[in-house]
Amino acid sequence: MNLSASGLRRVYRTGDVTTEAISGVDVTIESGEFVAIVGASGSGKTTLLNTLSSLDTQFKGTVELGEHSLGELSESKLARLRQREIGFVFQAFNLLDHLTALENVTLPGFFGPLDNTDPRQRGLELLGRVGLGDRAESRPPQLSGGQKQRVAIARALFCEPSIIFCDEPTGSLDQSTGLSIMHLFDEINRDAGMTLVVVTHEPYIADMARRRIVIEDGTILEDKTQTPRWPSEDDPQDTSTPLNDETSDQESTEAAS
Amino acid sequence: MNFERFIELVTQSLGRNRRHFLLSGVGVVIGIATLFFFTSLGEGVRTTVLEDVFVIDQLEVVDPAAGAGLRGGGLFGGGGLNDRTVQRVEQVPGVDGVYPKMKLTFPSRASGGEALVGSDMGIEFIADGIPPEIVADDAQDNLEFRDHEAPRSCVDDGECPDGHTCNGGECAPITCSPAQQPSDSPCQGASYCHGERRQCALPIPLLISPYLLEVYNGSVHTALADSDGIGGNLPRLSEELLIGFEFDIIFGESFMGRTGGVDSRRERARLVGFSDRAMQLGATMPLEYVIRLNEAFSGEESAEYYHSLLVDAERNEDVALVAQHIEDELGLELSDRHQQAERAGLLILLLTLLFNLIALIILAVSAINITHTFTMMVMERRREIGLMRALGATKRQIQALVIGEATVVGFFAGLTGIAVGIGAGILVDTAFDNYVGEFPFKPNTLFSWSPWMFGLAIATAIFFCLLGAFLPARRAGGVDPAEALRGR
Ligand SMILES: Nc1ncnc2c1ncn2[C@@H]1O[C@H](COP(=O)(O)OP(=O)(O)OP(=O)(O)O)[C@@H](O)[C@H]1O
Numbered sequence: 023m024n025l026s027a028s029g030l031r032r033v034y035r036t037g038d039v040t041t042e043a044i045s046g047v048d049v050t051i052e053s054g055e056f057v058a059i060v061g062a063s064g065s066g067k068t069t070l071l072n073t074l075s076s077l078d079t080q081f082k083g084t085v086e087l088g089e090h091s092l093g094e095l096s097e098s099k100l101a102r103l104r105q106r107e108i109g110f111v112f113q114a115f116n117l118l119d120h121l122t123a124l125e126n127v128t129l130p131g132f133f134g135p136l137d138n139t140d141p142r143q144r145g146l147e148l149l150g151r152v153g154l155g156d157r158a159e160s161r162p163p164q165l166s167g168g169q170k171q172r173v174a175i176a177r178a179l180f181c182e183p184s185i186i187f188c189d190e191p192t193g194s195l196d197q198s199t200g201l202s203i204m205h206l207f208d209e210i211n212r213d214a215g216m217t218l219v220v221v222t223h224e225p226y227i228a229d230m231a232r233r234r235i236v237i238e239d240g241t242i243l244e245d246k247t248q249t250p251r252w253p254s255e256d257d258p259q260d261t262s263t264p265l266n267d268e269t270s271d272q273e274s275t276e277a278a279s
Numbered sequence: 280m281n282f283e284r285f286i287e288l289v290t291q292s293l294g295r296n297r298r299h300f301l302l303s304g305v306g307v308v309i310g311i312a313t314l315f316f317f318t319s320l321g322e323g324v325r326t327t328v329l330e331d332v333f334v335i336d337q338l339e340v341v342d343p344a345a346g347a348g349l350r351g352g353g354l355f356g357g358g359g360l361n362d363r364t365v366q367r368v369e370q371v372p373g374v375d376g377v378y379p380k381m382k383l384t385f386p387s388r389a390s391g392g393e394a395l396v397g398s399d400m401g402i403e404f405i406a407d408g409i410p411p412e413i414v415a416d417d418a419q420d421n422l423e424f425r426d427h428e429a430p431r432s433c434v435d436d437g438e439c440p441d442g443h444t445c446n447g448g449e450c451a452p453i454t455c456s457p458a459q460q461p462s463d464s465p466c467q468g469a470s471y472c473h474g475e476r477r478q479c480a481l482p483i484p485l486l487i488s489p490y491l492l493e494v495y496n497g498s499v500h501t502a503l504a505d506s507d508g509i510g511g512n513l514p515r516l517s518e519e520l521l522i523g524f525e526f527d528i529i530f531g532e533s534f535m536g537r538t539g540g541v542d543s544r545r546e547r548a549r550l551v552g553f554s555d556r557a558m559q560l561g562a563t564m565p566l567e568y569v570i571r572l573n574e575a576f577s578g579e580e581s582a583e584y585y586h587s588l589l590v591d592a593e594r595n596e597d598v599a600l601v602a603q604h605i606e607d608e609l610g611l612e613l614s615d616r617h618q619q620a621e622r623a624g625l626l627i628l629l630l631t632l633l634f635n636l637i638a639l640i641i642l643a644v645s646a647i648n649i650t651h652t653f654t655m656m657v658m659e660r661r662r663e664i665g666l667m668r669a670l671g672a673t674k675r676q677i678q679a680l681v682i683g684e685a686t687v688v689g690f691f692a693g694l695t696g697i698a699v700g701i702g703a704g705i706l707v708d709t710a711f712d713n714y715v716g717e718f719p720f721k722p723n724t725l726f727s728w729s730p731w732m733f734g735l736a737i738a739t740a741i742f743f744c745l746l747g748a749f750l751p752a753r754r755a756g757g758v759d760p761a762e763a764l765r766g767r
């Protein structure tokens with residue numbers, strides 16, 4: 023599913039003050055790409071991600087995901103599209119503390135039909151895939167930051183979306199934990215062919231993508247493909263095997279919150 | 280959203296915010312308890328008052344002249360109630376049956392009671408007669424409520440009542456002597472040997488009103504309980520104790536006076552049952568006895584006019600219409616018991632409504648409280664709601680979630696309210712039983728709990744919770760996901 027925006031603008035109004043957070047963006051992201059969006063704080067990264075990902079439809083211009091034009095879809099069709107085609111991973115994890123890891127992962131299944139899969143089965147399978155097969159019944163407060171983000175990733179994968187949007191997915195994690203999360207993303211992108219759009223302001227994260235878009239004051243300053251660069255094998259903080267590793271035990275819980 | 284999953288989601292959410300939900304439900308519990316308490320109290324009191332005290336489903340046409348002691352209007356085609364009046368009332372739409380009542384129009388007294396209170400007592404005897412068919416079910420004695428002196432055809436003795444034989448195709452009394460020992464007497468079973476006629480006879484069957492028994496037990500017995508003499512030894516009476524009780528009636532003679540020109544006559548009577556149709560302060564016998572006795576003691580004319588007509592409506596709902604028709608179209612007068620009953624019913628209804636209004640105010644206030652609590656919860660959960668929207672929830676699903684939570688709160692608050700209402704009722708009943716003395720028609724319980732009240736209570740509880748949750752639900756549906764998920 024291709025994603026394209028043209029003449030995209032987004033203006034915030036608070037009282038008399040208007041802020042043009044996105045001022046004329048044209049961009050096309052093709053199915054299966056791994057794109058990093060970088061830029062200074064306040065440059066409009068989150069705003070761009072929200073408009074591209076259907077969370078925010080108060081934009082001018084057009085955004086098209088596959089054959090759908092996001093600005094024209096009805097509220098319920100938009101919800102349906104989010105449920106089936108779009109996955110989200112946030113800096114703040116946004117897990118529900120009163121639910122178990124498994125219940126958090128299966129949450130998207132509450133809002134729309136599932137194709138004949140048993141939600142519990144699928145949830146367990148996904149938890150296994152992100153290396154948390156044994157923490158299905160734990161609640162978020164009992165998990166480290168990295169573990170929480172893995173649960174959030176499993177949740178994003180629940181409905182097998184075609185595109186995943188991540189807003190600073192490693193922003194709340196220390197570097198080695200962030201790296202293992204990025205390995206997980208990379209794997210998802212390669213194996214399942216899911217499109218990956220990651221907002222970050224950490225250069226080493228942006229280096230891992232195959233395309234880098236630089237935003238400044240609401241416009242695209244630079245947009246180029248690149249050779250992904252991962253931290254070298256001998257980097258002491260690097261963890262080579264992203265899955266089922268022991269990093270989670272070393273992650274500090276403070277880093278998570 | 281599949282229903283089971285929806286319930287699961289609601290349950291998860293309720294589980295987390297337990298304290299909020301408990302707090303928001305408290306007001307509804309109090310409101311529903313109040314509503315349930317007063318509805319069941321009003322219903323219970325109404326039932327007692329209307330069905331036992333006033334017998335509302337029964338109309339009685341009265342003769343205005345009879346009350347004033349002025350008979351004779353009937354001679355000129357006016358006031359009196361006779362068979363023609365009966366026919367006219369029978370024609371009124373909705374009327375199922377009309378049953379004339381006639382009072383004894385001459386003085387009489389009763390004597391007896393040794394078996395019951397230990398010594399014979401004499402008392403003025405007041406009675407009326409009604410057609411036996413309307414009280415067929417009320418006689419509990421083997422001596423049915425019927426005219427035993429009416430001619431009865433027969434083929435053999437077995438078809439005749441006690442003390443009678445089949446003679447020439449008709450039952451005839453057996454001759455006897457009052458001097459005979461009961462064991463030698465030919466008057467078997469329920470029959471006795473009549474002293475003057477020297478024939479076996481069956482006692483006159485009597486019905487009395489349960490009201491009379493209530494008045495006796497509730498007032499007379501209670502009031503005299505500690506007094507000296509015979510009054511202090513009066514037993515509390517029950518229906519079982521009284522049925523089958525026999526005593527003598529001396530017709531044509533009383534403590535107040537005698538009937539001129541006609542000798543008094545002594546007959547035995549027997550209590551065969553209790554009936555709402557029976558006279559309230561007196562006894563009731565089959566109509567034919569009264570007609571014959573009035574003819575004999577106060578002349579033919581007095582036996583032609585009835586004192587009142589009982590009117591049965593086909594359905595309870597018709598009673599008011601029938602009453603109106605009888606009064607307006609036929610120009611007849613109804614006993615004020617009907618009006619009193621309607622007034623009492625209305626008063627109780629108004630009181631019930633008043634208290635229910637208070638309950639509704641409590642509920643309205645709790646609905647506002649729910650609006651506050653739910654709004655607070657929605658604000659606290661903005662981020663969670665935004666997340667759900669991002670994961671594919673529609674506005675409607677988010678609204679449904681809040682509405683679902685309110686429904687569950689309403690349901691359990693309703694149940695708790697009912698439990699509290701019943702608990703309070705039982706407490707009041709116990710107190711009423713222990714601290715309030717006997718009085719006529721003192722009911723076993725002041726409350727009447729019917730299935731519709733439970734349904735109504737739950738529905739009302741849910742209704743007010745939904746009312747309270749309406750705005751918060753809309754607010755929850757309106758949460759902008761991009762806005763709610765930003766930052767932290
Ligand atoms: N709800 C809002 N109302 C008004 N202005 C807003 C709102 N959200 C963002 N802005 C403004 O829009 C601009 C872009 O904000 P945005 O959050 O997209 O930046 P960002 O690149 O994600 O920054 P950061 O790296 O700090 O997350 C900023 O100037 C910000 O102040």
Ligand SMILES: [Mg+2]
Pocket residue numbers: 067068069189
């Ligand atoms: Mg941002």
